[in-house]
Amino acid sequence: MTVGDVREREVERLERVPGMGGAFARAMVPSRSKRVLLPERAVTVGGVRQDADRLAEYARVCGFTLRDDVPPTWLHVLTFPLHIHLLGSSESTVKLAGAVHTSNTMTLHRPVTAADVLELSVHLEGPRPHRRGALVDLVGVIRVDGEVAWDGVTTYLASGARADGEPQRAEREPFEPRTPHARWRLPGDLGRQYRRVSGDPNPIHTSRLAARAFGFPRPIIHGMWSHARALAALESRLPPSYSAHVDFVKPIALPSTVGFVTSEADGAITADVVSRDGAKPHLRMRVEGRS
Amino acid sequence: MTHNAVVIGGNRTPFAKAGGPYAQASNHDLLTAALDGLIARFGLAGERIGEVAGGAVLKHSKDFNLTREAVLSSALAPTTPACDLQQACGTGLETTVYIANKIRLGQIDSGISAGVDSTSDAPIVVSDPLRRTLLKANAARSAADRIKALSRIRPSHLKPQAPSVNEPRTGQSMGEHQALTTERWGIDRASQDELAAASHHKLAAAWEDGFFDDLVTPYLGVARDAILRPDTSVEKLAALRPAFGGPQGSMTAGNSTALSDGAATALLASEEWAAAHHLPALAKVVDAEVAAVDHPGGDDLLLGPVAATGRMLGRQGLSVADFDLVEIHEAFASTVLATLKAWDDEDFCRALGLDGKLGTIDRARLNVTGSSLAVGHPFAATGARIVPTLAKLLHQRGPGSRGLISMCAAGGQGVVAILEAV
Numbered sequence: 001m002t003v004g005d006v007r008e009r010e011v012e013r014l015e016r017v018p019g020m021g022g023a024f025a026r027a028m029v030p031s032r033s034k035r036v037l038l039p040e041r042a043v044t045v046g047g048v049r050q051d052a053d054r055l056a057e058y059a060r061v062c063g064f065t066l067r068d069d070v071p072p073t074w075l076h077v078l079t080f081p082l083h084i085h086l087l088g089s090s091e092s093t094v095k096l097a098g099a100v101h102t103s104n105t106m107t108l109h110r111p112v113t114a115a116d117v118l119e120l121s122v123h124l125e126g127p128r129p130h131r132r133g134a135l136v137d138l139v140g141v142i143r144v145d146g147e148v149a150w151d152g153v154t155t156y157l158a159s160g161a162r163a164d165g166e167p168q169r170a171e172r173e174p175f176e177p178r179t180p181h182a183r184w185r186l187p188g189d190l191g192r193q194y195r196r197v198s199g200d201p202n203p204i205h206t207s208r209l210a211a212r213a214f215g216f217p218r219p220i221i222h223g224m225w226s227h228a229r230a231l232a233a234l235e236s237r238l239p240p241s242y243s244a245h246v247d248f249v250k251p252i253a254l255p256s257t258v259g260f261v262t263s264e265a266d267g268a269i270t271a272d273v274v275s276r277d278g279a280k281p282h283l284r285m286r287v288e289g290r291s
Numbered sequence: 292m293t294h295n296a297v298v299i300g301g302n303r304t305p306f307a308k309a310g311g312p313y314a315q316a317s318n319h320d321l322l323t324a325a326l327d328g329l330i331a332r333f334g335l336a337g338e339r340i341g342e343v344a345g346g347a348v349l350k351h352s353k354d355f356n357l358t359r360e361a362v363l364s365s366a367l368a369p370t371t372p373a374c375d376l377q378q379a380c381g382t383g384l385e386t387t388v389y390i391a392n393k394i395r396l397g398q399i400d401s402g403i404s405a406g407v408d409s410t411s412d413a414p415i416v417v418s419d420p421l422r423r424t425l426l427k428a429n430a431a432r433s434a435a436d437r438i439k440a441l442s443r444i445r446p447s448h449l450k451p452q453a454p455s456v457n458e459p460r461t462g463q464s465m466g467e468h469q470a471l472t473t474e475r476w477g478i479d480r481a482s483q484d485e486l487a488a489a490s491h492h493k494l495a496a497a498w499e500d501g502f503f504d505d506l507v508t509p510y511l512g513v514a515r516d517a518i519l520r521p522d523t524s525v526e527k528l529a530a531l532r533p534a535f536g537g538p539q540g541s542m543t544a545g546n547s548t549a550l551s552d553g554a555a556t557a558l559l560a561s562e563e564w565a566a567a568h569h570l571p572a573l574a575k576v577v578d579a580e581v582a583a584v585d586h587p588g589g590d591d592l593l594l595g596p597v598a599a600t601g602r603m604l605g606r607q608g609l610s611v612a613d614f615d616l617v618e619i620h621e622a623f624a625s626t627v628l629a630t631l632k633a634w635d636d637e638d639f640c641r642a643l644g645l646d647g648k649l650g651t652i653d654r655a656r657l658n659v660t661g662s663s664l665a666v667g668h669p670f671a672a673t674g675a676r677i678v679p680t681l682a683k684l685l686h687q688r689g690p691g692s693r694g695l696i697s698m699c700a701a702g703g704q705g706v707v708a709i710l711e712a713v
Contacts, residue, residue: 052511056315065364066320067327068510115512236366 009123010041017045017081017120023088024096024201033093036134036161040091042123043082050078050114058197061190062225063232069111072244073228075118075150076106077198079140082122083154086138092124094136096202097214099156100248101223102135106152107243107290112144119143127163134163172247172284173270180259180278182233186221188255194225205254220251226283230271233260237269239289246285258282294400294561296391297572297713301679302329303555304510306667307517309410313552316511318347318354321669322361322407325554328508329403333558333570336366341399343373344386345556346406348670348701349413350377358405380622381581381698381706382406383555383674388708390559391576400564404678406671407554421448458701460587465622465701466547468592470536473625475591476632480541483624484528487546487664490621494661495521502660506679518549518667546624551667555675557682562713572713573682574694578603579708586703593626595705596697597633601645603707611649613693614709616656616684618677620698621663630697659684674698674706685712 050070058074059066087096112118121141127134135155142150187193191205200222203210211219227246231238252258252273259278262271273283303325307313313321322345330336345358354360359373378385383406390402417425421444428440457464473483497503498515507515523545533540534547558570565572582599584590596619604610611617611634619627633639634649641647660680663673677696685692692712699705 053315065323066316066511067324068512235364236369 011121012041012043014043014045014085017048017078018085020081020084020199020201023084025088027084027088027096028202029095030097031093031095034160034162035093036127036136036158036163037091037093038124038126038136039086039089042121043085044119044121045082046119048078048118048120050116050118052114054197055114061193061197062228064228065235068113068115070114071228071231072106072108072150072152073224073231075112075142076104076140076152076154076224078118079120079122079142079152080198080200082120082140083138086122086124094127094156094158094161098160099136099158101154102157103155103245103247104152104224104227105243105245106150108150108241109290110149111240112142112149116144116149127158127161129163129165129167130157131167133157133159134161175272175281175284177279178261180261180274180276182260183257183276184229184260184273185257186252186255190221190225191219191254194222198222198224200224216251216253218253220253223248223251223283226252226273227285230260230273230283230285231287234262234269234271234287237264238287241290242287243290244285244287246283248283249281252282293395294397294563295575295713296394296559297562297565297575298678298682298710299558299560299565299570299572300329300333300683301506301555301557301675302332303507303672303676304328304553305507305513305516306551306553306669306672307513308667309550309552311411311517311552312511312513313409314411316409316552317412318350318357318407318409318554319361319364321409321510321552321554322357322405323364324508324510325405325407325556326361326365326367326403329556329558330366331508332505337368339368340371340403341401342390342393343367343371343403343405344376344389345373345404346375346377346382346386346671347408348377348379348382349408349410351414357407377671378581378706379701379704380620380668380670381674381700381704382671383676384579384678384696384698384706384708385581385674387557387559387576387674387678388579388706391579394559394561395576401558401560403556403558404675405554405556406669406673406675408669408671409552410550410669411552418448418450420445424448458586458592464535465592466535466542468586469623469625470540470542472591472593472629473536473542476629478541478625478628478632480529481525482628483541483546484525486621486624486627487528488523488525490658490661490664491520491523492661493659494519494665497660502683506683516666518551519665542623542625546664548622548663548668551669553667553669553672555672557675557678571686573679573686574710574712577709577711578607579706582705584703590703591629592703593622593699594629594633595703596699596707597630597640597649597705598643598645599705599707600634600695600697601640601643601649603709604649605646607709609693609709611652611695614652614656614695615688615692616659616681616694617652618658618662618681618694618696620668620673620677621658622668622699624664626699627657630699678710681710685710688712
């Protein structure tokens with residue numbers, strides 16, 4: 001995924017990070033359009049200072065040690081209101097309702113500290129064809145002092161939507177069931193805890209009723225919590241600069257107990273969040289160091 | 292086979308007042324930060340260290356393996372073992388003695404001693420009746436039994452109990468105990484305020500000189516000890532109201548240590564390991580001793596180190612005047628002053644079973660870069676702050692320079708040690 005073409009787009013500059021209430025409500029209204037229309041513009045906000053108390057709580061909820069350098073998943077959280085801003089705009093036919101977060105890739109180009117002042121940018125790319133609909137990428141870039149420190153690609157599947165072309169085959173390493181070497185116990189209120197620190201108000205993570213409306217018997221934990229928790233579990237093994245790719249294979253219902261298993265080969269770390277018995281994957285992550 | 296255990300260096304977070312900039316940081320966070328700074332300074336990333344010994348005085352029960360967990364969060368090899376030790380305010384020195392002894396016996400060739408405390412993140416304890424009721428409900432076999440157990444909870448049980456530093460046997464706080472000692476030894480207000488002001492001024496000068504540049508790593512936006520008041524003065528301190536010892540008391544918030552947050556570490560090794568890793572050997576750990584007093588029987592709570600010092604010096608054939616530098620932990624200004632008086636009191640020392648008084652020191656050799664009154668005192672961290680500080684000072688003075696550390700601790704205990712520059 002290239003992130004370099006932000007400069008050529010029309011850029012909407014915001015004074016501050018937008019609130020998520022109204023935009024989120026609009027982004028939750030399902031779209032009936034089969035044709036995918038996306039806003040072309042990039043949205044940017046500069047001079048963003050990080051909230052130290054919220055960062056500390058984010059670290060506690062996700063299992064990170066509180067350090068001067070922030071987790072890259074925290075940087076994703078900071079760009080999330082811009083995702084909603086774009087998906088909630090009238091030009092977007094892709095809405096959060098009915099869209100499934102299928103995968104996420106992020107690269108930490110250099111350590112970012114809690115004191116760094118950030119410039120956040122997000123734009124949409126796609127659609128790409130998929131056998132069950134169309135894939136849309138939300139591309140985020142964070143700059144510190146004009147230099148790219150982090151970038152991330154959040155991929156949503158808009159079910160039932162159409163995009164031209166042949167679906168690309170997802171290159172995924174075959175899953176081999178293994179006995180988990182760690183067990184995570186996810187409490188019933190974890191969705192509520194993560195909502196408080198991420199600001200993601202999607203009710204499928206907190207309300208049984210809303211979860212049922214979208215076809216889940218119980219609320220499910222945010223994929224980005226599982227991603228963060230998996231990175232937190234690796235903590236001291238992580239190099240100063242790395243890329244992390246995750247595939248969200250199967251949602252985790254709350255409360256539940258899941259397994260975690262890692263392996264290292266060829267300078268890359270593979271980490272899977274799996275069912276308690278290790279038979280089925282929930283999330284698959286691959287971390288590669290950058291020199 | 293015995294080896295020399297040498298101090299290579301140290302690293303700590305800046306110390307800060309409780310509820311301040313580290314209010315969101317746990318003991319685990321603070322200790323990991325101090326360890327990672329030490330690892331970065333001495334190039335220990337991925338290294339398996341012989342053992343890490345650390346501790347905290349105020350510790351959550353979930354942190355039973357606090358130090359080992361911090362090691363796993365740090366950049367050290369995950370195969371580095373660790374243990375938790377706790378000896379109240381003496382913890383950071385006791386962990387140093389533990390590591391040094393293992394090195395001297397050849398059981399390990401490298402080790403890290405550490406201590407951490409967060410009074411901001413202190414465990415809140417539920418009342419004893421509530422705790423017992425909850426344990427009973429937890430063990431109940433049926434829902435009915437559980438409800439029956441829980442029905443015994445009374446509103447009075449629900450008041451949470453903040454951690455207390457009261458002595459369990461006397462019901463008195465450390466400050467109240469020290470007020471009795473202050474009175475007994477006739478320590479006046481002016482000399483306490485002078486010592487406190489000097490501590491701030493010496494610490495400020497050391498920071499100005501860059502002395503702490505290779506001993507401290509910034510954390511959460513704090514780059515210097517946040518309790519330090521470079522512009523304090525005897526006059527300003529004289530204006531403070533008494534905090535202990537009643538309205539006529541001489542102990543104030545200015546000449547007593549503040550509740551603090553912070554973590555400290557010291558790297559120790561055999562001389563061979565230090566040489567093989569091209570790391571400097573600053574000073575060797577020569578000897579150490581722990582003593583205790585009968586404070587429930589009326590002894591001065593914080594004068595435990597006097598007997599420890601006397602016995603250790605007797606064994607080494609040294610007197611207090613033989614030391615180039617002396618570090619007496621400033622729990623309270625009057626603790627330091629009472630300790631100095633006790634050293635020079637023939638009757639007191641003989642009553643401790645010593646051969647005679649320990650003598651006097653040149654005050655210019657005492658706490659030369661400031662101590663706990665100015666730096667702050669995260670209980671378990673202080674010993675691990677003093678050890679690398681003193682080792683560096685002795686190294687600057689040249690081989691053979693001797694330093695004495697004296698630390699009082701709750702429970703009427705005292706931990707003392709001798710370092711000597713190599």
